[in-house]
Amino acid sequence: MAKALPTMSRTTSINEFFKSFSCIIITGASSGIGREILSRIENSGTAAQVFNLSRTAPTGLTNTLKFTHLTCDLSQATDLEKVVGELQKLMPREGRMLLVNNSGFGSYGEFPAPDLSHNLKMMDVNVRAVVHLTTLLWDELKRRGGQVATVASLAGFQPTPLMTVYAATKAFVLHWSVALDAEGRAHGVRCVAICPGPVSTNFWRAAGLKAPTGLGGQTSAECVDEALWGMVRSRPIVITGWKNRLLAFWSARLPKSWTAAVGYKVIQKLRIHPKA
Ligand SMILES: NC(=O)c1ccc[n+]([C@@H]2O[C@H](COP(=O)([O-])OP(=O)(O)OC[C@H]3O[C@@H](n4cnc5c(N)ncnc54)[C@H](OP(=O)(O)O)[C@@H]3O)[C@@H](O)[C@H]2O)c1
Structure with a gap:
């Protein structure tokens, strides 16, 4: 009888994935989903040089990771260009x-x-800085091969009343990333759009809301584990x-005006109140 090949566990595969890069650049690893991704990078034992771009530095890292924080306000194009200049001097060449x-x-x-x-x-x-940063690194990505993972959102699948601008920014990066993947494949660059539903992070407070108690949702660890498996x-x-996959399946197929009208009623009824 033929022996079944041993399958690598998900964690091992994710660790190997991080070890396959010489350079890892992340934005917003100071908090929430980004901080969780950084922890998984750290735990993987990768020898890659890791760079974070955000306004505040992540805390609690061990010395084992080759890590550099580059302070950057991504809402400022000049700030981003200056920091990418520094990054290009520091990052490994191959x-x-x-x-x-x-x-x-x-x-x-x-x-x-x-x-x-x-x-x-x-x-x-959410939009301009993503396109700007990826553009500045695109030639290098094509020369060396790799991956661009962009955190979009479940909100990117449908017009979302009461979050109109936010959802539209996420629709932009979702479509942009999928289209870029079609172009990038030929050059050895894959693009992955990560679409979480509600995740318990500082995101909700930053958006002027209490925690997303009425939306259920995932922890950062649950969300990131699934996201990394998709990236692998x-x-x-x-x-x-799985609930988000079901929601996305339907909202992508129903008429947009219909999902917006139903969404408006549903979101109004949810227990997501602005901060007192
Ligand atoms: N939480 C959710 O329910 C949820 C659902 C779907 C998608 N997402 C997406 O997931 C991503 C991460 O959000 P999160 O939930 O982890 O929220 P979070 O805990 O508030 O983290 C947001 C991160 O973005 C960075 N950031 C914000 N403004 C910035 C700026 N001007 N320049 C540079 N960095 C900036 C922050 O860093 P600094 O403050 O240090 O600059 C922080 O590290 C976002 O793209 C969000 O839209 C979140």
């Missing part, structure tokens, strides 16, 4: 690259709440959580 576009934030309320400046900054961080397998779209 070997596969992983870029994780994770930084982002949201808002909740009737348009244009909370205000124009918040919405424009959100568009800058270079899935163009990774929706984390």
